Amino acid sequence: MTTDHLTSPFGGPTEELPVMTAGEIDFAAIQRSDEFVRLRARLRRFVFPVSALFFAWYLVYVLLAAYARSFMSTELFGEINIGMLLGFLQFVSTGAITVWYVRFARTYIDPVSDHIRSQAGVADE
């Protein structure tokens, strides 16, 4: 029983799928397939620019905090100043990107990767 992960010494998470049915998966062929190439391109077109975006926005915030003190200390309403507001906006943008990515992955990534996986002969759990 290869599926019994409790008795398999190195039955880590990945081995819960029956190893035998995976048989001889031709990873190179999958990597060359149109479907996979599109999946990879799609994912990269999302994660790289979005990573660059949040990183740049974070750096702007940090540099402002370090080098533009009087600007950051400008009071907006009550004791809340621009620095506080920008800090909150970092929280907001992090939440927004998280939601955005989850939606993106659910719509464009998960169905395709599920399909490739089922094509490869590995049953979904």
Next chain:
Amino acid sequence: MTTRVLAAGATGNPTLNTAVFLAFIVITLYVVYRASHANATAADYYAAGGNFTGVQNGIALSGDFLSAASFLGISGLISVYGYDGFLYSVGWVVAWLVGLLLIAERLRNTGRFTVGDVMSYRLRQRPIRAAAATATMVISFFYMLAQMAGAGGLVALLLNVHSRTGQSLVIVVVGIVMVLYVLVGGMKGTTWVQIIKAALLMVCITMITVFLLGKFGFSLSSILRTAAQSSPKGAAVLGPGTEYGASGTTRLDFVSLALALVLGICSLPHVLMRFYTVPDALQARRSVVSATWVLVVFYLCTLVVGFGAMALVGTNTILNAPGAANSAAPLLAFRIGGPVLLGLVAAVAFATILAVVAGLTLAASASFAHDIYASVIKHGDADPKTEVRVARLTAIVVGALAIGGGIAVNGQNVAYLVALALALAASANLPTMLYTIFWRRFNTTGALWSIYGGLGSCLLLILFSPLVSGSATSVFRGMDFHWFPLSNPGIVSIPLSFVFGYLGTWLSREPADEAKQAEMEVRALTGIAPNTRSSGEHQQTAS
């Protein structure tokens, strides 16, 4: 360490405090014991058999961060430096995007127990595993120092222990209890402790926040005003610069720290290892998402708690308490809820330290047993039972080292120490992880250059920084051999590590293993289970 005695009763009744918190330890140890009843295999011990759900793991992940560093360290920094402390919170939250977008799912799909699993997937096993394990152990050690320093300060406050010897003794006891958690509980027990404690901590901090807001008429503005009035620095605490604005060097230091924060958090081995406790990539994604939400709420509360402590307790009282800035949150708890709330907050904070240190010990010992003992020494032929035994032995050694280190750094601000661990993690792990997942050409030489180059340059810069010598708060106060001006080396060592990885890859002209690269990339994106177990490691037949 300050020897000044607090006003009588400022920290309540030590007996009551101790009772609340012993009760907590007994309860959690019992949970750990129950949870770990079937810790039969290596997979159970390191990765809880991959059986946690995304949300459970997300709460546990956030538990790793709702640690001494955040709850005590950051609220303390805010209570002393105001806005500059808040800057830490922002880095802590934004950092999760690195994990979400680039790392978590890919890692879950390609590794099993350790960072070394992913790094060595398509590269030469033994040298890479040795490098990855070295990095993991160094990073975990630094992170652990921070937690031990926090534990010392906290218990000192709670039990009103002022002498250096007494606090050292406390650190020893803390260390022993935490090793017990790991030995008995493994990953499953550790995860459950994280979940329980994260929930309790969130309840605590939300209650304190709501109470504070209520006291000030639900106006953040009014808390800020009162805080600024009671601070010796006045209104300046509401803007950036009270801590980092002094000179060009300190500003650059702050930028360096910010980089280490945002890039380091999702490169920490004990965080990465958490992604193995869930069954698939989707659950890994859910983990990050849940952790992000919990942390957003938490750090917004920290802002209120920090300024609240500044307003109600006062910066000077905080700085004079045992544990200095680290004791802001417990002092505030005492101020608003008396000894019971103090006992509760301190118990939760203490449990936090225990759980985080247990996680770190686990990461370090897993890395040694799985990457160095099983793969490098035994060439992948280790008996899994022996491997777990080695992991447990390593946990004891790591615990002992952490105790020694913790005593040495007792009194340093927890958040500073954590920032060093983050710089190390971002320098040693991040470039190799990203390159191996996303850059086809990347090879073994590149990885070795990047891991050792990043780790080495970072350690070297720390050694010659003002944190170690040459300033009033250095570890070696009498000596001065520092030449690197910044206390956080991230701004130099992180880019350097990326460059090392790139140069090493190109200069060695060693071709990447195309077949393994294909396998890794396909698995990373789709989660297809492996063909055969990779490259001869762990050729154990199922019993």
